[in-house]
Amino acid sequence: MAHREFKRKIYAEFARIGNALSSARRLELLDLLAQGPRHVEALATETEMSVANVSQHLQVLRQARLVEAERQGTKALYRLADKHVLDLWLTLRSVAEERLADLGQLRRDVDVYDEESPIPRDELERLFLERNAVLIDTRPSGEYEHGHLPAAISMPMDELPERLHELPRDRPIIAYCRGDYCLFADEAVALLREKGFEAHRLDGGWPEWWAEDRAVAGVQ
Structure with missing residues (x-):
């Protein structure tokens, strides 16, 4: 040839x-x-x-x-x-975030956008140990069953308003979902804060956690 x-x-x-x-x-x-x-x-x-x-x-x-x-x-x-x-998709997204300013503006334009910095993934274990934090997975239950972060509680966003009584008010609640461009976790944090909880969003979500070869639970 x-x-x-x-x-x-x-x-x-x-x-x-x-x-x-x-x-x-x-x-x-x-x-x-x-x-x-x-x-x-x-x-x-x-x-x-x-x-x-x-x-x-x-x-x-x-x-x-x-x-x-x-x-x-x-x-x-x-x-x-x-x-x-998965790595290819996350890399493409990362390049777009670095090169396309419109992406950041689109994120800020969302009604539930939270200007507070999300909790870094590396900080999660410390928050478990020092503050007994509660981690909730706001994705649909089928996605949770396929795979989720260890110790996470399945609490889909559409069920959260009726399940607030299951969450402690004296511990921080950390929410995650499908990733940075999924709004379930933002909506959960907004609702929880409105109801008097200390709530934060985790940086990234299931795909980012899985891509980093961290410990996971559920069926892969």
């Missing part, structure tokens, strides 16, 4: 990954799959896309070997191909 032909073909292969990541909709699907496996129908409901549209986007991701599918009867269960795909 000639040198130029080799170059053309090899960069065409690299471009398959770039093409798969070039859709905002496909990035959202990757972000959801970073929380755990999902059926097409569940992804369609979450993203408010049609099943057909979701299926088309998933096929592009599958052709680029970024996701895998497992047939379960008449349905297909999709998951990230491996942790390298």
Whole structure:
């Protein structure tokens, strides 16, 4: 194979990954799959896309070997191909955060945006030991069951208003969700503070914690 032909073909292969990541909709699907496996129908409901549209986007991701599918009867269960795909998504997001000022403004424009710095992940153990902090996972229960931070209590955001009585008022409550661009934890912190709790958001969420090879609980 000639040198130029080799170059053309090899960069065409690299471009398959770039093409798969070039859709905002496909990035959202990757972000959801970073929380755990999902059926097409569940992804369609979450993203408010049609099943057909979701299926088309998933096929592009599958052709680029970024996701895998497992047939379960008449349905297909999709998951990230491996942790390298999660690392790729988080790296892409990190580059965007460094290069695109609009991202920070979009985050600040959210009604529940909290200007207080989130709790660093490395500080969590200290808060457990020194202040007996309570950690809550505000994602849907199915995502919690797939995998969660050790000692976290499943308290989905849509259940939180009715479960406030389960939380202690004399200990700090730390909330996390799907990551920096998920609003469940922000909403939880806002509600808890309104009701008189000391509440903070954890920096990042499940994907960031998992990507750093920290201890986890649940089924992976």
